[in-house]
Amino acid sequence: xxxxxxxxxxxxxxxxxxxxxxxxxxxxxxxxxxxxxxxxxxxxxxxxxxxxxxxxxxxxxxxxxxxxxxxxxxxxxxxxxxxxxxxxxxxxxxxxxxxxxxxxxxxxxxxxxxxxxxxxxxxxxxxxxxxxxxxxxxxxxxxxxxxxxxxxxxxxxxxxxxxxxxxxxxxxxxxxxxxxxxxxxxxxxxxxxxxxxxxxxxxxxxxxxxxxxxxxxxxxxxxxxxxxxxxxxxxxxxxxxxxxxxxxxxxxxxxxxxxxxxxxxxxxxxxxxxxxxxxxxxxxxxxxxx
Ligand SMILES: C[C@@](CO)(OP(=O)(O)O)[C@H](O)COP(=O)(O)OP(=O)(O)OC[C@H]1O[C@@H](n2ccc(N)nc2=O)[C@H](O)[C@@H]1O
Ligand SMILES: Nc1ncnc2c1ncn2[C@@H]1O[C@H](COP(=O)(O)OP(=O)(O)O)[C@@H](O)[C@H]1O
Numbered sequence: 200x201x202x203x204x205x206x207x208x209x210x211x212x213x214x215x216x217x218x219x220x221x222x223x224x225x226x227x228x229x230x231x232x233x234x235x236x237x238x239x240x241x242x243x244x245x246x247x248x249x250x251x252x253x254x255x256x257x258x259x260x261x262x263x264x265x266x267x268x269x270x271x272x273x274x275x276x277x278x279x280x281x282x283x284x285x286x287x288x289x290x291x292x293x294x295x296x297x298x299x300x301x302x303x304x305x306x307x308x309x310x311x312x313x314x315x316x317x318x319x320x321x322x323x324x325x326x327x328x329x330x331x332x333x334x335x336x337x338x339x340x341x342x343x344x345x346x347x348x349x350x351x352x353x354x355x356x357x358x359x360x361x362x363x364x365x366x367x368x369x370x371x372x373x374x375x376x377x378x379x380x381x382x383x384x385x386x387x388x389x390x391x392x393x394x395x396x397x398x399x400x401x402x403x404x405x406x407x408x409x410x411x412x413x414x415x416x417x418x419x420x421x422x423x424x425x426x427x428x429x430x431x432x433x434x435x436x437x438x439x440x441x442x443x444x445x446x447x448x449x450x451x452x453x454x455x456x457x458x459x460x461x462x463x464x465x466x467x468x469x470x471x472x473x474x475x476x477x478x479x480x481x482x483x484x485x486x487x488x489x
Contacts, residue, residue: 213299215481216317217247218308218474219348220374220442220449223411225398234360235389238400240367240411241345242354244374245481246474248300248310250276250317252325255293260284263297268304275311279318279342283328286338292326303470305382307443309349315342316349317482324486336362345443352480356403367403371476372451373458376442377433378470379425383445391418412440419445429469436461451476 221239228236255261260280262271271277276296284292296318302310319335322328330338332351339346344361355364388394395414405411419441420427426441430448433439437450452458458473465471 213249213251214317214321214485215247216250216298216302216310216313216349217243217245217477217480217482218302218306218310218313218376219243219345220308220376220440220476221413222369222440223406224413224415224441224443225401225411226394226396226414227398227400229396230360235396236359237357237361238398239357239361240355240369240406241348241357241361241364242369242371243352243477243480244308244376244474245477246301246376246472247481248298248302248314248317250314250321251297251299252318252321253295253297254325255295257293258284259293261293261295263295264300266298266300266304275315275342276318279315279339280322282338282342283319283322283326283330286330287326287328294322294325303378303382303447305384306378306447307383307441307445308376308447309345309443312343312345313349315339316346319346319350320482320486324489349480349482352483354476354478368478369407369476370451371478372453373455373473373475374449374451375433375436375458375461375471375473376447376449377429377465378472379423379429379446379448380468380470381423381425381446383419383423383426385444387422388415388418388444391422393421394418413442415444416441432466433461 219241224239336347336350339350353366430439433450439448
């Protein structure tokens with residue numbers, strides 16, 4: 200899983216879609232429509248998918264890469280592009296989109312949401328739509344709860360269903376992220392009767408003092424034993440955390456070297472990567488470059 204390091208020599212025109220980690224995740228209540236109210240801290244990592252956009256003048260949105268198990272019309276990059284198209288009053292521009300997919304699907308590290316956000320930000324620029332960050336984030340929220348944080352590109356303390364964002368600056372540790380060979384459907388975790396749904400709200404200072412856990416972990420470890428095994432393995436080196444609703448588990452290290460020592464003893468056949476935590480998404484640097 201090393202080909203997607205953002206330091207790799209990718210084509211200058213490619214757009215990054217980084218992964219995110221939930222440094223903690225508490226469920227503090229439930230909305231009337233059944234959606235869960237969260238407190239979480241999103242941080243990006245220097246690792247992710249790469250997207251390529253080729254403009255076309257026939258108004259069509261075409262997907263040039265396959266995504267196993269995801270039909271074209273369901274692909275979040277296609278949905279994001281069509282969604283933006285529908286907002287733009289000018290003549291209908293088209294695009295061919297190719298995704299170099301590296302992030303595991305259903306991994307809890309936001310691959311689909313990040314791809315969607317990068318599509319919104321890149322096409323807003325390439326199609327000269329002129330939407331500002333707030334408008335793009337609002338569009339993004341209609342595609343998924345995690346899309347706004349990727350659009351805004353700043354590590355954030357999040358509340359609500361993840362849309363109430365306050366930018367933060369936290370330690371940019373090195374992380375070892377282990378991707379168990381299973382996808383965890385978010386909906387299955389949120390439907391589980393044993394899920395903790397009444398955590399007391401915490402403050403940023405509580406997290407900084409070592410507080411915060413992932414309320415989904417017990418349910419995920421019970422229903423997906425591969426995830427529990429990965430967390431136990433990681434615990435030999437550092438405290439393991441579940442990201443989002445899984446399946447990925449991660450641990451922080453003070454240096455790249457320390458994280459790579461752990462990576463070197465990864466059991467055969469497991470997938471994992473080492474990457475630095477980032478408070479600013481590489482998508483923002485790419486946008487500035489134009
Ligand atoms: C909980 C997080 C934390 O990052 O998990 P991950 O997806 O990253 O693992 C996300 O906010 C997930 O957001 P996202 O992945 O966009 O979830 P969606 O597809 O919108 O939700 C799938 C289903 O999960 C339930 N759901 C989702 C989010 C939420 N705050 N409460 C819920 O109850 C709803 O039943 C919804 O229909
Ligand atoms: N471009 C995309 N990349 C990844 N998943 C996508 C994409 N488009 C649609 N999906 C769907 O969204 C689901 C969740 O994807 P993903 O964001 O990778 O996981 P998570 O929300 O657990 O971080 C996938 O299982 C897949 O069915």
